[in-house]
Amino acid sequence: MIDFKKKLNREVSKKHVNPIDLYSELDRSSTTGPLRPTQEKVLREWNDIHRGKRDLVVKLHTGEGKTLIGLLMLQSKLNEGEGPCVYICPNKFLADQVYYEAKKFGIKVSLITENNTFPNDFIDGNAILLTYVQKIFNGKTIFGLDNQYQKVNTIVMDDAHACLDAIKQAYTVRISRRRNESMYSDIVGLFEDVLKEQGEGTFVDIQENEDYESIMLIPYWAWVDRKSEVIKLLSKDVDKDYLKFTWPLIRDEIEKCDAYLNGKEIQIIPHAFNVERFSSFHKAKQRILMSATTQDDMFFVKNLDFSIKSIIEPISCSDKKWSGEKMIIIPSLIQDDFTREKVIEYLCKFDWNKFGTCAIVPSKEKQNDYSNLYCNILDKDNIFTEITRRQDGQYGKTLVVANRYDGIDLPDDACRILILDSLPFFGSMSDIYEEKGRTECEFIRRKIAQKIEQGLGRSVRGEKDYCCIFIIGADLVKFIMSSETRNYFSPQTRKQIEIGLSIVEMSDDGSEKKESYLMDLIKQSVLRDDGWKEYYKSEMEKVESDKTISNQAMLIMEKQSEQFFINSKYEESALIIQNFLDSEKLREEDKGWYLQEIARRKYMISRIEADKFQSAAFEKNRQLLKPAREIVYQPFSGINASRANNIQKIFQKYETYDELILQVNDVLDNLSFGVQAEKFERAMDCIGKLLGFDCQRPDKMIRKGPDNLWKIGHDKYIMIECKSEVKDSRRYIYKSEVGQMENHCGWFEEVYHDASVLRIIAIVTNNVAPDANFSHKVVILRKKNLRKLKSNIKKFVQEFKNYDIKHITESVIDSALNKNFLSEQNIWEDYVEELRRE
Structure with a gap:
């Protein structure tokens, strides 16, 4: 050489x-x-x-x-x-x-x-x-x-x-009910008694329904006390795929883990992550x-x-304020008739041969809404193959991916139309639990905003790239539109949303629009309309840098407390949180959250102290763990304000009709079969209040009684047991569900004695299983009547579109209730049906 x-x-x-x-x-x-x-x-x-x-x-x-x-x-x-x-x-x-x-x-x-x-x-x-x-x-x-x-x-x-x-998944043990049935059953059986105390109804739903997604947290006190039994169970499976890559990280610190379950799986996750x-x-x-x-x-x-x-x-590189072109289109704001279902059906019927289209949805359930349309449903087995084909210029059907807000790139013609469908979900049960317990927490909202921005970025991958992005789903539209949550987006995204809202304003000419109006907007982007390009550029040049960052004090506190927890310094860990609570002004739900965090640490030192903190936590936030001591139920007071007066007070919380209808659309969207139980029950509570009734959620308040309870008049009530996660194919109301409802009926009689009550199960079937019998009169709210109720509620709210929302008289509200079949008698009679027995 x-x-x-x-x-x-x-x-x-x-x-x-x-x-x-x-x-x-x-x-x-x-x-x-x-x-x-x-x-x-x-x-x-x-x-x-x-x-x-x-x-x-x-x-x-x-x-x-x-x-x-x-x-x-x-x-x-x-x-x-x-x-x-x-x-x-x-x-x-x-x-x-x-x-x-x-x-x-x-x-x-x-x-x-x-x-x-x-x-x-x-x-x-x-x-x-x-x-x-x-x-x-x-x-x-x-x-x-x-x-x-x-x-x-x-x-x-x-x-x-x-x-x-x-990285978080590296620490997470996932015990599938179907693939690891024996281990799943053994762990659930070990904690059955304490789980029933936390919510017997939810526990029954988890046992009866493998697709039940609402989660339960195994109380930390029971988990710590039974750690030896847990270790003994898990050690049998240390060579199995679901455990072997995680076991070395948690085996010596099981007591520092949290365990969650739903109908599909159990997740065991460290309470604090030790990246060291x-x-x-x-x-x-x-x-x-x-x-x-x-x-x-x-x-x-x-x-x-x-x-x-x-x-x-x-x-x-601060020289550039923005990169890429995103035409954000929010169809439901352009016209009420542009519903999520209608937009999906319209956009997915085309065979796009010059460029690609993609829909990102938060869950497989939402993905199923595309299955009967002209779409290519992606899963873990075909996603990267199909993404590669799309990047290579093979277009056609709309790609539909579930919960993939990062990790995939669809630049240039690979995606010129992106459908961002509904609010992202968290994948980890610990994140889901925190979201449920801290719905208004800054960090939770920032995480959601971050996922949305990751989704928006899948299709615009460079300075010269461009895409039409359709925002659909009432919950996602509400999050983007809300002045409280919009600030969690980056300045670039906020300005792109503002441009999307200007498109809505420019379209408001009073004329009724057809779906082809949406196609006209697509053409202006894809065919590179000069007016659109110049308008977008001139608006984006107005983006102002934003130096604001997350609550540093809260993050530092959590990091320091978790570090002490990892090192088994529980008193120091609890003191860090207590000092933060003493110095910061927080929402009640956040105070409750951190009091439970203190209780979690105190339990390692003093069980009596832990119980005090857990009781205080539950008083402030009923989404958290119910303490071991008995919780006293507070019945409704004897006097009701008028329905119209209650509705007035709700309306007055909103600055404009547009803010009100965004909230109502979000609630009605969650009041649908197939939605997670917690969201459905919360929506049912909101609807009761919107209709002017006094409302409670006894199962959340004290872990006893029905999911929802409405007081609709003097000594007159509606109790509702919600079964939103039951599949459409379900044929019967099971014996266990009948027994659950009977228990709630007994609870109601014990508290309210001879009061008049309409007992409702919201479920997809009205057939009672052959081996089950009700001793009380129970009626059913099924899909058809639920749709009718939702439709009438929306029409009722739309009556006030041209009113000053803060100054609507009671007589106008009463008239609108009667006009839209929402009188007390209508509610009692028109939306329910009798049970059947085959």
Whole structure:
């Protein structure tokens, strides 16, 4: 072999360390060009100012080349002799994409071998190791745990927000009822008594319905007391897939875990996550997180142990306020008739052959609404194959993905029409439980806003990319429209929503519109209407930077308290929370939440103290765990205000009719069979109040009695047992459900004696099982009559469209109630039907 270097008349230069110089020397593909100005600016700032700092966040618009920036940073470190280096992607699919990107730019990357071992060129610091988050964060990771770990100098984590969910899953044990029936049954049986105390009705529903999604938390006191039995049960399955990758992380700290269940599975999740165990990440000399400008990075402080300074002072390019074009269309605001169902049916009937369309929905249940239309339903088995085909230009049917707000890219013609359908759900039961217990909490709302923004970004992946985005689903429209929640979005997204609202205003000419009106808007975007492009650009140039970030005090408190909890310093952990409660002004539900957190810690020290704090927590927030002591029920008072007066007070809470109808649409949307029980029951409570009745939820208040109770007159009541999660195919009302209703009837008679009551089960069938019998008169609210009730309620509210919502007289309200068949007699008689027995 000829050594050409000997022929050089100068000393061979060392490898470039400056990433900008390094790029110019790479053996790149001819299709690659020079670095973009944004990339140069970020790389220069990193090299000149931040090269030696431990924690960094690189925050750029989508499509500005974060992948290449991260690879060049790592290559620079290798050239400096500071290896090994790792580049982490959110999933294997994206890791494959980055692999080909690196090859295109001439950057040497290596992969973990098929034998699950490290390649030598990674260990020797000669190549960047490219992997995905699940490979590093699991209990049997080849990177090692604690003090037995693979040393890494620098780590880049791409799309870090998407990686956070995967890290949480690494700690989560999922015991499927169908695949692990014996283990599921054994654990439920172990805690059956305390679960019934927390809510016998919910527990019965979980036992009877495998698809029941509403969750229960096993009380921490029972979990701690029976940890030995739990360990003994789980240890039998340590070699099974559902447990083996998680067991090493939790086996010695079961008492510090929480356990949740629904009809489908049990989830066991640490109460506080200890990322320090993954030492390759935690002890890396430099950790660089890649983040989009639309995301709130304060979650990195608590979950990845990043410094607050790294979040407040990210490496970014402030010259550009926005990137990409999004025409946000909210059909229900353009015209009431543009319902979710109608928009889906209209958009999905076309065979799009010049570009792709995609719908993102929060759940498989919502995904099923597309199954009878001309759509391609994606699941875990076909999603990446179909996404690749779409990226390669194979269009046609609308792709429908469930709960995929990150981790998939559909740039340019791969997606010109995006349907963002309904409010995102949380996947983790711990997040679902926190959402239920803290519905108005800033962090919960920020997490939801973050998921929405991730969804909005799936189809616009670069500066010149563009897309029509349809926002449908009453809950999602309400969240985006609300002045309280809209502020949780980034300035760029807020301005895009404002442009969407201006489209609504420009369309309000008083004429009735057909679905073709929506197609006209699509054409203006897709066919590149000059007027639209200029209008969008002029409005987006008005975006103002927003330096506001999440509640730092709350995040720091939670992080410090959890660190003490992890280290078994329970008194110190509780004191951190107590000091925060003493110093901060919080909503009652948040106070209750943190009092339960104190009780959780106190139980490790003093059970008497824990019970006091748990009782105080439950008094402030009835969504939390019911304490062991008996809770006293407070019956309705004897005097009712008039229905019209009650309705007046509700209307006066809203500034405008538009705010009112948004709330009503959201409530009515949740009052549908197939919706999770908690949301359905909450909606039933809201509807009762909207109709002017006094309402309670006894099952939530004291864990006894019916789901909903309305007082509709003097000594006159309606009690409702809700079975919203029962499948349409259900033939009978089961014996267990009959027994449950009978118990509630007995409770009502014990409390209200001989009062007149209409006993209703809201369920899809009116057939009673052959082995079941009611001893009380019970009637049924089925789908057809529920739709009729909802329709009449909406018409009732629409009566006030042209009124000053704060000054409507009682006589006008009474007239509207009677006109729309919502009188007391109508409610008592018109929406229910008799039981049947085959």
